Amino acid sequence: MADEKQLEKVTASSVSQSFTDDDGQEITWTEEEEKALLRRVDFLIMPLLILGFFALQIDRGNIGNAMTDFxxxxxGITQFQFNIGQQLLSTGIVLLEIPSNIILYRVGPTLWIGCQILAWGAVATFQAFIKGKGLGPYLTTRLLLGLCEAGFIPAGLYTMTRWYKRSEISRRFSYYFLGNLFAGACSGLIAYGILHMRGIAGLSGWQWLFLLEGLFTIVVGLIFIAFFPQSPANPRSLIAGKSFRYFTERESAILQARVFKDDPSKLQPRQNVSWGEVKDTLTNWRILPHFLTTILGMASAHALGAYAPTLVIGFGYGRLQSNAMMTIGAWILLVLNLLWGWLADKYSKRGLMVFLGVLGLWVFQLGNRLLITSPNRDLRFGFLTMATAFMANWHAVNGAWLSLNARSAGERSITMAIFVMGANIAGIAGSQIFQAHDAPVYRTGWTIIVALCSASLFMSIVANAQYWLLNKFQKREGEDRYKY
Known part of the structure; x- marks a missing residue:
């Protein structure tokens, strides 16, 4: 019996797959060979993309920690002016999201993403020197930060679709968002330590926070440019000599062939996104429910991202302690993000996982609204923690779901940009939810959040329903055309 099982294992590993390219050349490989290459791809590109996302979220979100340090x-700004700055950051990202991915399509990820990281790292660092400068410099740095960050997230998402098959992408998108979530989980702890540096060299704690974390980002940008491969067809870094490749020519051919065989729409015959692809994407009504689910659901995430430590202070906890306490929900979110991506790929149920994630968000945000006058601070903190845990665990799966239903490589690139635009439009709305006149319980703010989450839940149902109906009436070769 043991010998039979061993024989089955050997036979399975030696099964060959093949792909014939446009020149009529046949490429053949075994499943075992493909799995080994996939592991190498994971260890090569995912850590660098995750590290870049970590730096992005640290620089984007550390202002919430800075607020607890005066x-x-x-x-020299008011709370309303602070909210305007947050809106400008999101506006800057929205303005350049699509142009950034068009440039990415032509320039390639190594140079374009690496330069983006260096640019926003420089802006993030110089935020340390706006003390006493008033509204103008504050608004300028927030807008510049958004403009420099524009395109990084969709660039990473699109780059992954060039390396991975459809059955692998939800998990990898979730891995990518680990950088974002790990930053959220660590930022409060990091801030708790750095903010205690107040007074060293005559600087405030928040100045040290911007300075150290901005310099860290610049180092990340240099590492990215030095080591990230340009593409599966050209697996070299920019600084390596022409003789150095991360993969042999045969391995590179397999990496391309396995992806094209799985999804022919990923063939990229041109160096530019065509205007036809841009037009087709912008008029693709199937994107709209995904887009609205993102805007409506992520608005509360942006509100909590900036105000969660301040809310915890309002519950009666310590000023610096609040930064560390809010990391609890972020760590739970990190685990849920991985779980949602794994389940989505394992069972091929992206739409269901998006719905369940938004449902969890709605439940806990409703709890936050009902508890605004509760004297039980621990219960209020518990619901706030769980709302944080569900505020974005479905977001990466929603992006993977969109990616799988794109019809060409160019359309996929623009679709990823639109997807992230939705998250940042949510930031524009979410930044004004908590107002000074509504403090300290924020009755109106929490009511708006529940309304937004309710609408997001409804749109996630619409997104699922549209693909079910389309597949019911449009069959292609006996298989469902649209993935949900």
Whole structure:
């Protein structure tokens, strides 16, 4: 019996797959060979993309920690003006999201993403020197930060679709968002330590926060440019000599062939996104439910990202302690993000996982609204923690779901840009949810959040329903055309 099982294992590993390219050349490989290459791809590109996302979220979100260290008072701005700055950051990202991915399509990820990281790292660092400068410099740095960050997330998402098959992509998108979530989980702890540096060299704690984390990002940008491969067809870094390749020519051919065989729409015959592809994407009504689910659901995530430590202070906990406490929900979110991506790929149920994630968000945000006058601070903190845990665990799966239903490589690139635009439009709305006149319980703010999450839940149902109906009436070769 043991010998039979061993024979089955050997036979399975030696099964050959093949692909014939446009020149009529047949490429053949075994499943065992493909699995070994996939592991190498994971260890090569995913850590660098995750590290870049970690730096992005640290620089984007550390202003919430700075607020607990008298940031607004020392810069010389009001809470309303602070919210405007957050809106400008999201606006900058929205403005350049699509142009950025068009440039990515032509220039390639190594140079374009690497330069983006260096650019926003420089802006993030110089935020340390706006103390006492008032509204103008604050608004300028937030807008510049958004403009420099524009395109990084969809660029990473699109780049992964060039390396991975459809059955592998939800998990990899979830791995990618680990950088974002790990930053959220660590930022409060990091800030707790750095903010204690207040007074060293005459700087405030928040100044040290921007300075150290901005310099870290610049180092990340240099590492990315030095080591990230340009493409499966050209698996070299920019600084390596022409003789050095991460993969042999045969391995590179297999990496391309296995992806094209799985999804022919990933063939990229041109160096530019065509205007026809841009037009087709912008008029693709199937994107709309995904887009609205993202905007409506992620608005509360942006609100909590900036105000969660301040809300915890309002519950009666310590000023610096609040930064560390809010990392609990972020760590739970990190685990749920991985679980959602794994389940989505394992069972091929992306739409269901998006719905369940948004449902969890709605439940806990409703709890936050109902508890605004509760004297039980621990219960309020518990619901806030769980709302944080569900605020984005479905987001990466939603992006993978969109990617799988794109009809060409160019359309996929623009679709990923539109997807992330939705998340940043949510930032524009979410930044104004909590207002000073509504403090300290934020009755109106929490009511708006519940309304937005309710609408997001409804749109996730619409997204699922549209693909079910389309597959019911449009069959291609006996298989469902659309993935849900």
């Amino acid at each position: 940031f607004m008072q020392e810069v």
